Amino acid sequence: MNQQPSTAVAGAAPTVWGTELTPSADEQVLDLLRSGIAHRFGRSGEEHYVAPPVIARATVERAGYQSSFPQLLGSVYAAPDGGEQALTDLVLPPAACHHLYPLVAGSTLTEPLTLSLEARCFRAESTGEPGRLRSFRMYEVVRLGPEPDVQAWRDEMLEGAAAWLTDLGLSAETVAANDPFFGRTGRLMARVQRSQQLKWEITAEVADDTVQAVASANFHKEHFGEAFEVADAQGAPLHSACLAFGLDRLLLALRHRHGSDVVERLTRTEAHS
Numbered sequence: 483m484n485q486q487p488s489t490a491v492a493g494a495a496p497t498v499w500g501t502e503l504t505p506s507a508d509e510q511v512l513d514l515l516r517s518g519i520a521h522r523f524g525r526s527g528e529e530h531y532v533a534p535p536v537i538a539r540a541t542v543e544r545a546g547y548q549s550s551f552p553q554l555l556g557s558v559y560a561a562p563d564g565g566e567q568a569l570t571d572l573v574l575p576p577a578a579c580h581h582l583y584p585l586v587a588g589s590t591l592t593e594p595l596t597l598s599l600e601a602r603c604f605r606a607e608s609t610g611e612p613g614r615l616r617s618f619r620m621y622e623v624v625r626l627g628p629e630p631d632v633q634a635w636r637d638e639m640l641e642g643a644a645a646w647l648t649d650l651g652l653s654a655e656t657v658a659a660n661d662p663f664f665g666r667t668g669r670l671m672a673r674v675q676r677s678q679q680l681k682w683e684i685t686a687e688v689a690d691d692t693v694q695a696v697a698s699a700n701f702h703k704e705h706f707g708e709a710f711e712v713a714d715a716q717g718a719p720l721h722s723a724c725l726a727f728g729l730d731r732l733l734l735a736l737r738h739r740h741g742s743d744v745v746e747r748l749t750r751t752e753a754h755s
């Protein structure tokens with residue numbers, strides 16, 4: 483079922499699913515969520531970025547996304563020199579953290595590194611139930627370091643995120659999950675991801691009888707460290723993990739739970755933290 487928001491202009495065409503606008507009242511909620519996340523999960527003094535709506539195709543390929551999730555990737559087509567539209571060197575970012583790995587590619591880190599960013603992401607979802615958005619904002623905090631550090635960080639972040647979302651009044655549930663890997667090999671990878679508990683999601687109700695993941699905590703092991711050649715002083719690839727919040731889904735969940743009292747509820751919770 484597609485979510486078709488009512489249009490204020492009589493006779494105007496309905497919005498294409500995934501292209502909805504954000505009213506200023508919702509932007510105010512998003513700003514409170516951003517500062518809540520920064521305050522709790524991003525440590526002061528560390529770098530935060532805001533990403534553009536496109537990313538280099540080469541980066542997403544290097545991250546291994548195109549081979550694992552070809553069904554979700556959106557590409558930019560254009561014809562800068564005229565003629566037929568063709569694939570460009572840009573795609574739509576499928577996950578916020580992909581923007582960060584090129585910053586550290588080829589480097590040696592002697593201490594764990596934490597970076598954060600907000601990105602506009604796109605996934606070619608085949609269904610459009612409430613909260614299954616094709617275009618959405620993701621706020622991610624990313625940690626790179628040795629395996630024990632990264633694993634402990636991921637566990638701590640997951641626990642902190644679940645506690646925060648519960649404080650905000652959501653029926654936040656932490657569940658083991660897997661990414662929608664493509665094809666037969668993909669099903670195997672999904673099973674490994676689940677059995678090794680590499681991906682945890684925190685779910686909440688975003689509409690009546692509809693529960694979606696509003697946050698996830700992912701341990702990538704040395705996948706990105708290897709792909710982007712980020713190593714420790716001995717030359718071994720570093721491990722990475724990310725804590726990701728789906729800002730639009732959080733907004734839906736909070737509106738569903740608190741209606742017009744969301745700002746008051748967020749302000750009160752943050753004042754007590």
Ligand SMILES: [Zn+2]
Nearest residue numbers: 577579622724
């Ligand atoms: Zn990530």
